[in-house]
Amino acid sequence: MPLFGSHLSIAGGYFKAVDAAAALGLHTVQLFTKNNNQWAGKPLTDEDVRLFRDALARTGIQRPCAHDSYLINLASPDDVLWQKSLDALVHELERAEALGLEGVVMHPGSYVKSSEEEGLQKIVAGLDEAHRRTKGFRCQYWLETTAGQGTNLGNRFEHLAFILKQVQEPERLGICVDTCHIFAAGYPLQSPDEYAATMDEFDRTIGIERIRAWHINDSKKPLGSRVDRHEHIGEGCLGLEPFRHLVNDPRFAQTPMYLETEKGERDGVNLDAMNLSTLNSLISPSTGRTAKKQKQA
Numbered sequence: 001m002p003l004f005g006s007h008l009s010i011a012g013g014y015f016k017a018v019d020a021a022a023a024l025g026l027h028t029v030q031l032f033t034k035n036n037n038q039w040a041g042k043p044l045t046d047e048d049v050r051l052f053r054d055a056l057a058r059t060g061i062q063r064p065c066a067h068d069s070y071l072i073n074l075a076s077p078d079d080v081l082w083q084k085s086l087d088a089l090v091h092e093l094e095r096a097e098a099l100g101l102e103g104v105v106m107h108p109g110s111y112v113k114s115s116e117e118e119g120l121q122k123i124v125a126g127l128d129e130a131h132r133r134t135k136g137f138r139c140q141y142w143l144e145t146t147a148g149q150g151t152n153l154g155n156r157f158e159h160l161a162f163i164l165k166q167v168q169e170p171e172r173l174g175i176c177v178d179t180c181h182i183f184a185a186g187y188p189l190q191s192p193d194e195y196a197a198t199m200d201e202f203d204r205t206i207g208i209e210r211i212r213a214w215h216i217n218d219s220k221k222p223l224g225s226r227v228d229r230h231e232h233i234g235e236g237c238l239g240l241e242p243f244r245h246l247v248n249d250p251r252f253a254q255t256p257m258y259l260e261t262e263k264g265e266r267d268g269v270n271l272d273a274m275n276l277s278t279l280n281s282l283i284s285p286s287t288g289r290t291a292k293k294q295k296q297a
Contacts, residue, residue, distance in 0.1 A: 002214075002247050003027040003063060004279060006259040006272045014048055014099065015055035022059035024272050029064050030105070030258040033095040036069050039088055044098050052099050063256050065103040065142070065213060068092045074126040075109025075119035075153055085109075086126045089141075093130065096139045102256075103142040103212055105176045108154040108163065119153050124166040131169045142176040142212050147184035147228035155185035155226065157205040164206065174212030177202070178260075179242060180231070181215070186224040189242035199249075214257040216243065216279070232261050232271065233278045244282040 005028035008017040014031065021029040034041025056064065069092065072085040089106065096104045111119025127141065143163060148155025164170045179189065187201070188194035202208060218236030220229035234240040246252065259275050266274060 001283060002252055002279075003254060003256045004216075004259070004276055005029050005064075005256055006261075006276075007031065007067065008272075009263075014052040018052065018055035018059055018061050018064070021061050024270065024276065026272075026276065027062060028256045028258070029061055030260075031064070031066055032069075033066050033092060033099065033101075034069070036067070037071065039069070039071060039084065040091070041095070044095055049098055049100075056100070063102050064099075065105060065256065065258075066092065066096045066099075066101050067105045068107075070107075072106065073109045073112075074106075074123045075111045075114075076122065077112055077114035077118065082122060082126065086129055089126065090130050090133050093134050093137060093139055093141065097134070097137045101139055103140045103174060103176075105142045105144050105213065105215075107144050107146060107152070108159065110151045111153060112151055116153065116159070119151070120159060120162050121166075123153070123163055127163070127173070128168050131167070131172055137172075140172055140174050140212065142174040144176045144215070145178050145181045145185070147181045148226040149228055155181070157202055161205045164210070173210075175206060175210045176213040176215060177211055178215035178217060179238065179246070180217035180219040180236075181228060183219050183223055183238055183242070184221055184225050184227055184229075186226075188223055189238065189245070191241070192245060195242060195245040208251055211252070211255060214246070214252065214255060215260050216246070216257045217260050218243075230261055233259075233275045240278070240282065243279060247279055247282050248284050 005026050007030040008020045010017050010031050017029050017031045072088050074085050076082045092104050109123050146152045146154035153159045187198045218231035218238045220231045220236050221227040222237045264271050
């Protein structure tokens with residue numbers, strides 16, 4: 001059975017995201033370690049770390065991760081912005097390591113006015129330097145698949161494969177697959193055959209074992225639109241079937257799956273709880289029984 005989670009707010013303290021996840025019946029949580037629209041964040045205190053780690057132990061929430069700042073662009077041809085992005089990315093991993101997170105999800109970057117190849121080379125150089133500055137860290141960078149809007153890289157599996165092949169320490173990287181993004185990028189998921197073909201292509205190009213997490217989002221836009229617009233599970237162009245395939249895929253039985261859907265309420269029902277209920281309804285009895293046996297063993 002997958003480890004369902006959501007991206008939750010740290011307002012009032014990092015531990016608040018953990019408590020909110022537990023209250024929703026989630027297994028894991030994703031968070032920002034600082035304001036995602038600012039370059040710098042206030043320093044983490046020992047108390048921040050203690051309260052967060054205590055909350056994990058108290059609630060049983062496991063395998064938490066972070067998402068990096070949307071300002072970061074490691075593919076930028078602008079040397080000043082690239083250096084600023086590198087420094088910020090290192091800062092993100094330092095904060096995540098202190099909190100005991102498993103990974104920092106990062107968008108590969110946008111090549112803007114250069115080229116795909118130049119952008120990918122800049123990403124490789126940036127990751128190599130970031131790894132050099134964070135020797136011995138357990139927390140990893142997780143490259144996220146993208147929809148491919150504008151000049152964003154990561155919408156083709158080949159982009160991620162290039163990065164993994166070229167970096168000096170590929171074992172320190174993982175992949176976070178976003179269902180909305182790969183669908184918008186042109187990878188079909190609806191029928192069993194389409195889902196299997198897309199997963200086979202990922203496995204051939206990158207390797208299924210590289211997947212550390214999923215972002216589970218429906219898409220407001222159709223297949224191949226290259227537009228990143230998330231929708232609630234089963235209410236967009238993907239529909240329910242891709243999520244049925246995913247949550248019953250034994251390869252991802254213990255892989256964190258984070259909702260990045262709209263927050264709030266609908267008719268008095270928490271939207272994360274609504275999406276979680278939908279996902280749970282798609283799990284076949286046999287998948288649930290297998291997961292229970294694995295947990296008991």
